[in-house]
Amino acid sequence: MKEIRGNVIVGQSGGPTAVINSSLVGVYKTAKDRGAKIVYGMLHGIQGLLENRVVDLSEHIKSDLDIELLKRTPSSYLGSCRYKLPEIHEDQEIYRKIFKILEDMEIEYFFYIGGNDSMDTIKKLSDYSILNGSRIRFMGVPKTIDNDLAATDHTPGYGSAAKYIGSITKEVIRDGLVYDQQNVTLIEIMGRNAGWLTGAAALAKCEDCEGPDMIFLPEIAFDIEEFMKKVAELHKRKKSVVAAISEGIRVEDGRYVCELTDNVDYVDAFGHRQLTGAARYLAGRIARETGCKTRAIEFSSLQRCASHMVSRVDITEAYQVGGAAVKAAFEGETGKMVILKRISDDPYICVTDIYDVHKIANIEKKVPREWINEAGDYVTEEFISYIRPLIQAELTPIMADGLPRHLYCKDHTK
Known part of the structure; x- marks a missing residue:
């Protein structure tokens, strides 16, 4: 018998990617499959949450076709933001407001899909949660085309x-x-x-x-x-x-x-x-x-x-990190981010793991100097060998009247 869980909320933050919504689907579907009562979506991330702008995702994702369309939809379905939370000691009022909103919604699990700045948000919220004895679990889901998140081999997108x-x-x-x-x-x-x-x-x-x-x-x-x-x-x-x-x-x-x-x-x-x-x-x-x-x-x-040209490897891993975040949170983890660990290049094998968000937030991963040639005007074969497995295979768009079909959330434009 499936265990009944509390409510879940998920948001998207920072710059979008062509596969960020595949991670959203991963969170939503895994949470529902594992017994979550309601999976809410924040409209425009933590900034929207502060304004009580949320939706019940089951009212938006109603079929397997919706899931497949959403996987193939570019940009952030729920809308995004670039909102920097203050340090806890600087302004606790904003944290009290956030946690009051979450408690009123009976949220037990909080997921944030984003990059460096988003992981800073997860770090601060999980720290406040621990300081105040909250039972809410906070997990980061990696996303950025920049590939500059620490600890993970690479980032979805x-x-x-x-x-x-x-x-x-x-x-x-x-x-x-x-x-x-x-x-x-x-x-x-x-x-x-x-x-x-x-x-x-x-x-x-x-x-x-x-x-x-x-x-x-x-x-x-x-x-x-x-x-x-x-x-x-x-x-x-x-x-x-x-x-x-x-x-x-x-x-x-x-x-x-x-x-x-x-x-x-x-x-x-x-x-x-x-x-x-x-x-x-x-x-x-x-x-x-x-x-x-x-x-x-x-x-x-x-x-x-460019969702018409996504890598199948990328969109699959984006879905997997969303699901892995739910699994970890439901097993009691908090203040962590899902990472990708490469096991092999040929054949390409990559698995998920979790990592302390405190060791990731606000740290930029740069291209190693040895992956740039001596003259500084090209990259080396090591760089190309690293990247090539990540671009493999395609996911055909679902076409309608000659153009790719997307799933569109009208709520976040209001």
């Missing part, structure tokens, strides 16, 4: 973003060969302090594509003058030059390259400055100094919402 980046980079390289003239294409890829996404451009290098000529990650200081010399050298032997750069590349004095242009200076609640414009700046400089045709292409949010 990264594999699909990498698959998109590798695929579109191949197409951009092919397009650069159309005209019989010198040109430079600069591809700007997300990545503030860690170059996991930008390094994925190297996947374009294969038997039918020579790949990008240069790849620059934020882990290595960017020398603009040296970059200009490399472009000139490449043009001596080829017409089309393609370079992939991280949005977060910095010059030696620590300034972002994008700060050298007139980009909008937006800073979120966690102190993260919006980065954009590095490719435009470099393309403009090349055009001015050489007269060469240039293009700046920003993949921007496209790399995190």
Whole structure:
């Protein structure tokens, strides 16, 4: 006989991914299968919870078709937020409010799907829970295309973003060969302090594509003058030059390259400055100094919402970490995050485990220096071997009238 559990609540936070809703489905279905009475969803994360904006997910996920559609739906179905909880000693009133809401809803299990900042939320809530004798269990479910969460081998969302980046980079390289003239294409890829996404451009290098000529990650200081010399050298032997750069590349004095242009200076609640414009700046400089045709292409949010090109490995693991979080919480764990542990590359085998969220929150995992070549303008074979298993296989979209069909939550737009 299935044990009857208390109520569950789940939220999504931070930047979305193409597979974040697969984790939501993993939490929902596993919790219902294991006896949860009601599985609530927070609309716009912890910020929405503070405003009592919640939904009963059983009213939204009503069939197996809904489950399959939701797995294939990009962005955060419940809506997201970038809301930073204060330190417990700074403002206990906000914690009392959150816990009063949770107690009124008879919540016993709290799940938060997100990245570094979201794990900071889980850390603070679980700490307050312990300090005040609450029975609520708090678990983090990993998510981020940036792949910069500590402890886990990789994060759900990264594999699909990498698959998109590798695929579109191949197409951009092919397009650069159309005209019989010198040109430079600069591809700007997300990545503030860690170059996991930008390094994925190297996947374009294969038997039918020579790949990008240069790849620059934020882990290595960017020398603009040296970059200009490399472009000139490449043009001596080829017409089309393609370079992939991280949005977060910095010059030696620590300034972002994008700060050298007139980009909008937006800073979120966690102190993260919006980065954009590095490719435009470099393309403009090349055009001015050489007269060469240039293009700046920003993949921007496209790399995190391309659900038509998800990796089956990625979407499966996203579902698994959601389910593993429920299993751990129902067995009494709290203040933990589910991690992925790679057992083997060939064949690729990866399992789930749990890890203390205090050792994960606010810690960025960067690309190892040995996975970047000595010149600092490309990644090594070790990097490519690490990433390749994560992009394998596909999950066909469910099509309607020639376009992918998604599951849409109207509530979070009200």
